[in-house]
Amino acid sequence: MSETAVKQSHPKGLWVLFGTEMWERFNFYGMRAILTLFMVNSLLIKESDAAIIYGGFLALCYLTPLLGGFISDKYIGNRYSIMLGGTLMAIGQFLLFISASTFDSSISSAKLIMWIALFIIIFGNGFFKPNISSMVGSLYPKQEKNKLDSAFTIFYMGINIGAFLGQFICPYVGDVKDAATGVRDIYAFKWGFLSASIAMIIGTVTFFLLKNKYVVTPEGRPIGGLPKHNDANDFEEGETQTAHFSSKSIGIATVIFATLFFVFRKFLIGEIGFSSVEMGQLIKGIIYPFIYSAGISLAYLIMSSAENKIERQRIWVIYIVSFFIIFFWAAFEQAGSSLTFIADNQTDRNIFGWDMPPSMVQIFNGIFVVMMALPFSLLWDKLRANGKEPVSPMKQAIGLALIALSYFIIAHNVKDLGNSGLLAIKWLMLLYFIQTLGELCLSPIGLSLVGKLAPKRFASLLYGVFFISNAAGYALAGSLGAIIPATGDKFAKAEKLGINLQDVLDKKITLTPEQLALFEKEQLPIENTTFAGFEIHNLYEFFMVFVVLCGIAAIILALLSPRLKKMMHGIR
Numbered sequence: 001m002s003e004t005a006v007k008q009s010h011p012k013g014l015w016v017l018f019g020t021e022m023w024e025r026f027n028f029y030g031m032r033a034i035l036t037l038f039m040v041n042s043l044l045i046k047e048s049d050a051a052i053i054y055g056g057f058l059a060l061c062y063l064t065p066l067l068g069g070f071i072s073d074k075y076i077g078n079r080y081s082i083m084l085g086g087t088l089m090a091i092g093q094f095l096l097f098i099s100a101s102t103f104d105s106s107i108s109s110a111k112l113i114m115w116i117a118l119f120i121i122i123f124g125n126g127f128f129k130p131n132i133s134s135m136v137g138s139l140y141p142k143q144e145k146n147k148l149d150s151a152f153t154i155f156y157m158g159i160n161i162g163a164f165l166g167q168f169i170c171p172y173v174g175d176v177k178d179a180a181t182g183v184r185d186i187y188a189f190k191w192g193f194l195s196a197s198i199a200m201i202i203g204t205v206t207f208f209l210l211k212n213k214y215v216v217t218p219e220g221r222p223i224g225g226l227p228k229h230n231d232a233n234d235f236e237e238g239e240t241q242t243a244h245f246s247s248k249s250i251g252i253a254t255v256i257f258a259t260l261f262f263v264f265r266k267f268l269i270g271e272i273g274f275s276s277v278e279m280g281q282l283i284k285g286i287i288y289p290f291i292y293s294a295g296i297s298l299a300y301l302i303m304s305s306a307e308n309k310i311e312r313q314r315i316w317v318i319y320i321v322s323f324f325i326i327f328f329w330a331a332f333e334q335a336g337s338s339l340t341f342i343a344d345n346q347t348d349r350n351i352f353g354w355d356m357p358p359s360m361v362q363i364f365n366g367i368f369v370v371m372m373a374l375p376f377s378l379l380w381d382k383l384r385a386n387g388k389e390p391v392s393p394m395k396q397a398i399g400l401a402l403i404a405l406s407y408f409i410i411a412h413n414v415k416d417l418g419n420s421g422l423l424a425i426k427w428l429m430l431l432y433f434i435q436t437l438g439e440l441c442l443s444p445i446g447l448s449l450v451g452k453l454a455p456k457r458f459a460s461l462l463y464g465v466f467f468i469s470n471a472a473g474y475a476l477a478g479s480l481g482a483i484i485p486a487t488g489d490k491f492a493k494a495e496k497l498g499i500n501l502q503d504v505l506d507k508k509i510t511l512t513p514e515q516l517a518l519f520e521k522e523q524l525p526i527e528n529t530t531f532a533g534f535e536i537h538n539l540y541e542f543f544m545v546f547v548v549l550c551g552i553a554a555i556i557l558a559l560l561s562p563r564l565k566k567m568m569h570g571i572r
Contacts, residue, residue: 023203030166055478064126078224085128086204137451164366329473399442
């Protein structure tokens, strides 16, 4: 092989990280596919609360990378962080298996085990997520950083092969319904969680066995070792090798965090104190304000350590792009909550005579990414060769526009369904296809952008900041998922009780105390949900919320792109 061909190919370490991330995503997306259905059907948690818990869980999974990135950059390095994170996630999934195995004997203890499991997974993800992304960027010498968009798109394909496997196998063994009666087996979820745990063990062992041979620089030095072993070759010329934050900056960041926490708390739940103990309110009033406040205060702290104008402006680009990404993930992550509930309750899932489990409908995203990741990578390479490649912020504006389009199409297809009509599964398939195109324009490009713009001394920490935008998006996804209006199954349940649910929602009838108790037991709504002061009457209005949010964000980011290009100072 010629020297030129070698330089153009990707290092073997990319494929080790590809495989490690593939198994980790199997574990995460497989669990994610069945989590809300497990909460609603086995643990008897309300759908709206399940959506809030789901959003809070995902948000914290993308907040803890700040902690994992900081500990890695300063103390233990990428390698140990990945192995620690993988081990914690395998343990957490096994605890979910125990929760799903014991809920029938004690639902309260099963809920407690579920909470412990979720928090262990959250911290495991915090150590794993930023460090494996940071290592992909470190595989390439300075003169080959232009390969990163292509490398992260290939890496992203690994993520989605794992997602595809997880979203197929975990629902196949865990989301089981009786073929004759259509009744769900609420005891089967445990097998999905056990599959996820085994996948995480495989991924961690794979990385442990292959890291020393392949995850190295072109000169053969190990990547992601202990920070104290870093040398000048790992940094840009003249760049400081250790992040320094002054006591004054840390103090100001702390004050910003504390102040914003209570401001967001007042905005989200209407109170500053801690009087409410209802689960949804606790998560919206504590976890969500924590995420939003942490993102802003940490952004200030990192900016206070910027050493010159170019570095400062490049970090600003990361922050600005991260803000717009919030709206993408708020819409995209309806997959595990509101879109799963719609797939379960108001979708005809029959494919060639086979009734697809509702939690498996998400699999189309993974399938389409695996199909489209390589063509997208080749597309960027071809456009770059012809000097026509859009800058990263413009690619992300295109991604936002595509997700707005996907919800516009689905909104018009649910408009005339009424309370009992079923959505054809082909429309959900189309939604996931368009969203996948948007995801490929936005997510791997964002990872690549951080890799190219972040100063080496806090690269993992800035990946953590980037993932905070995911966290904020997931928190918003939880809030938006909770405003889903009543679907067809709710109207059918109310009809069995002899009550017209539409009349209740339209305030045409008033329920008696006995009827209210029945509605509470059957988890039926007594009023329409609201968003930003607007009442949501049907699925059409629900989906149009995402069209408006993502459409406006796409237009603003596209208009900002020329300015952001200048602030990137030669990096595309």
